[in-house]
Each structure stands twice: as C-alpha cells, then as structure tokens.
Amino acid sequence: MSLPVITIGRSFGSGGRIIGEKVATLLNIPFYDKQLVQITAEKSGFHEAVVEQMQKKKPTSLLYTLSGTGMEFPLQDQVYFAQSAVICELADKGPCVIVGRCADSVLENYARIMKVFIYAPLEQRIQRAEKEYHVDTRDFKDYVKKTDKKRKGYYDYFTHRVWGKKENYHLCLDSSIGLDLAADLIARAAREFPQG
Amino acid sequence: MSLPVITIGRSFGSGGRIIGEKVATLLNIPFYDKQLVQITAEKSGFHEAVVEQMQKKKPTSLLYTLSGTGMEFPLQDQVYFAQSAVICELADKGPCVIVGRCADSVLENYARIMKVFIYAPLEQRIQRAEKEYHVDTRDFKDYVKKTDKKRKGYYDYFTHRVWGKKENYHLCLDSSIGLDLAADLIARAAREFPQG
Numbered sequence A, B: 001m002s003l004p005v006i007t008i009g010r011s012f013g014s015g016g017r018i019i020g021e022k023v024a025t026l027l028n029i030p031f032y033d034k035q036l037v038q039i040t041a042e043k044s045g046f047h048e049a050v051v052e053q054m055q056k057k058k059p060t061s062l063l064y065t066l067s068g069t070g071m072e073f074p075l076q077d078q079v080y081f082a083q084s085a086v087i088c089e090l091a092d093k094g095p096c097v098i099v100g101r102c103a104d105s106v107l108e109n110y111a112r113i114m115k116v117f118i119y120a121p122l123e124q125r126i127q128r129a130e131k132e133y134h135v136d137t138r139d140f141k142d143y144v145k146k147t148d149k150k151r152k153g154y155y156d157y158f159t160h161r162v163w164g165k166k167e168n169y170h171l172c173l174d175s176s177i178g179l180d181l182a183a184d185l186i187a188r189a190a191r192e193f194p195q196g
Helices: A016-027 A035-044 A048-056 A061-065 A075-093 A122-132 A140-159 A179-191 B016-027 B035-044 B048-056 B061-065 B075-093 B122-132 B140-159 B179-191
Strands: A005-010 A097-099 A113-119 A171-174 B005-010 B097-099 B113-119 B171-174
Touching (some): A035 A048, A035 A075, A048 A075, A048 A140, A122 A140, A179 B179, B005 B016, B016 B097, B035 B048, B035 B075, B075 B097, B113 B179
Parallel strands (some): B005 B113, B113 B171
C-alpha cells in the first residue's frame, strides 16, 4: 500500500515534532518542520527570519488596516500563501511527514492525507518546555499557554477551522503514553491507511 | 506487560462498540457493554429496564425536585452509583474493555486505565445508524444528533467533565480509517501501555 502524507498538529511542548521525526524514520520518508521555512524563503524571496516570524504571530485585522492600498495582502498572508504552495509541492512529490504549518488544511483536498494531532497534560508540557526550549522566561506555564494561544490564533485565522478539534483529525494522541509508542501507532496507521 | 483496563467512549454510530468487541477479542480479555446493565440490575435489585432507561435520559435538576424528601438520591443517580460500583468490581478483577457508562471517569484513580474515544464524520454515522439500528424514525440525522446530545448530557452531569474532549483520553480515533485498523491500534497501544 502506498503511504499517505502525514500532517501532525501539536500543542506546544507535547513532543509532536520529535514524534514526527520518529514516524518519518520508521517509514523512511522525508520529514519537514523548520526546513519548510528555508524552502519557503528560497522560493518566495522573503527572508527566512520574516517567514519564521510571520508564523509566530497571531493574525489580527489590524494587519489589513495597515496593508496600504488594499490591493495587496498583508505580509503574513503572503508568507502563508507562499508556504502553502511549498507544502503542496512537497506533497506532490510523495509521502512525507509535515509538522504544523496548517498542513492538514492546506492539503485537505488531497486523497492521501492522514491527519494527526498530538497533545499532553499541561504539567508534562511545561516540563518538556523547560528542558528543551531555551527561552528567556521564568514562567514556563504562561509561556506554554501563550504559545498555544498564538498557534490557535494563527491556525483558526488561516484555516477557518478550530485548532485541535479532534473531528478534524484521523488520530489524536496524548504523548504521555510515550513518544516511541505514539510514533509506532502513527506509523502503523499510515501503513494500513485506507486507499483514498 | 500487564494490560490496562480499556474504556471506550464513542459518538453515536461511530462503531465504537464493534471496535471495543474487536479489541477484547484481539487481547483475549472480557468485553462489557450491555452486560453491565444486567449485572447492575442483579446486584442492585433495580429492574434491567430501569437501569437501561436511566442511562438514556439526559439528567435534569427536575429529578431532584421530584425526589421526595430530599433524603434520597434521584433514581437516575442511584442507578449510576450502582453501575459505577459494578464497573469498579469488574476493573478489580483484571484487564477488560468497557464501552460507555462514564467508565473513564468512574475509574479515573485506577493506575492502569487506558482511555479511548471513537468518533466519525456525521454522514458515516448516519449511514451506520440506518443500517444497524432498528429505530422507528425517518430522520436519522436528527436521531444521531439527539442521541449524542443525550450522551453528552448524561456524561457531563455525572462526571463534571466534557464528553469527548480529547484531553480526557489517551487516544482518539476517527473510525473512518477502518474498524479493524482502529481496533488494531488500540490493542497495540494497550500491549505497550506504560506501567502506572
């Protein structure tokens, strides 16, 4: 059976990126996370820092107000469109794992897409954030919550869906069952995923 | 590794019961769904029909008003408590699969419990309901939605949680990936479930 493209949404600190890497290794297919920033920058002409920054902002209607003549999309939208085009190109090439970037929505009309969401109890996410992210903060609880809020804002704005709503995904996993077990279940689901 | 007790919540028509049976067969452990009604009736002295009926009603505060002296719990609560005691007894005996009955909440302090929720797109659930449930209705869409609403009302009332909220479960699956695949993933997760 041919493998699907696997998109992984994740709450901050849930280990979704690590799980995605493990899945890609298990299935021997490409993994895209930060590389998407680089490819989007190359293809669009936007600086990498701009592409990255635009994904971390919660969109606001103010951006529209400030976008000048009204004939041009706000920068954040332009970056989103450029990145979405890159995601489609990568999916066209064959099975891969894409973390974040609203890829589940961008690829929603693809026949072979398996959509996954990873979450975990807040306490565990705070611990992982403290351990793995070198962030200048003393209040990691607040940082985790605010990052989730930004992700939700970004996702909901661009997809017109609700971030993390289970009905939008084929498989939702609490990573506290173990990152290896989570990756194993996703890889197994991908291998047996019904032909579209 | 010892298997956990597996609880399966499910939206109506998602095939959660069938998946639960398959999981129990794969793992060679007992499966409890309707049998719980019978056991609860035997142990509590309530008639089976009463036990069954009380689970299908959405609780209302009116029941409290009508419960007489105020010294006695409403019938629905009494049945819930009796059934919860049965669920705990069954879980004490060893690994098993329990469908519905707020078992995830009843057993929340058990170290070895794996909580699963099964859902599916509304259209598929309507189709399954039409095919498998011999119900006297011509509007299956309405029937599916109303049954979900009753389940949510019952669950939220007795557990003080939100029915189907993914964060309450270890694993949430869209059964449109296939009932056999869903059962296989749950069984695999159970076999590797971390020791509590």
